[in-house]
Amino acid sequence: MNQAVRASAGGPVDAEAIAARARELGVLGWVRPTGELHAEGAPDAVAAVVALLGEDVAGEHVKVEGHEQFGIRGVPAGPFVVEETAKGFVLRLEVDGVMRCWTLAKAPSMDPAVKRMAFEGDAEGVGVWDQGRYEQGGRVAWPEALERGHAVFVLHGSELQGGFALQRIRPRQWLLIKRKDAEARGPA
Secondary structure (H helix, E strand, O other), X not given: OOEEEEEEOOOOOOHHHHHHXXXXXXXXEEEOOOOEEEEEEOHHHHHHHHHOOXXXXXXXXXXXXXXXXXXXXXXXXXXXEEEEEOOEEEXXXXXXXXXXXXXXXXXXOXXXXXXXXXXXXXXXXXXXXXXXXXXXXXXXXXXXXXXXXEEEEEEEEOXXXXXXXXXXXXXXXXXXXXXXXXXOOOOO
């Protein structure tokens, strides 16, 4: 049976090396360069990954979140903004110094069961609904992740927090999906 552990090294770690070893062991979750870690998998494999944080690091057993891979979080990507428009919302993410835009008929959801259709392209915003910074997520760096059609990211806004993914389903047509994590919320 799989288990999940949260741990912290209390200082910087080699996130690339930890992520590579976690993937070799089949552990899912994430690590931050600051030393924070969430690992899910077989108990022995999780213990081996936690041990990479250093000596005397105690992990806390937490709920399994159902991660699909092991990624590096905390790689700053830039600002994001969600604006209301006359017909819905527009999500803007700064990617390599350029704002990329996706229009949505409804506000992004914090419920992982709710997927929002998002059309790549700009729209005129009439007011800011949410804004903040975001981090790259997943195994593939940006902008390559967008080019491949699956981009994982973590939002730090007032309305939207935690992991999200943009999944391309057709040219210029995407799904915006809330990841299952500690910030996820069910139906209102």
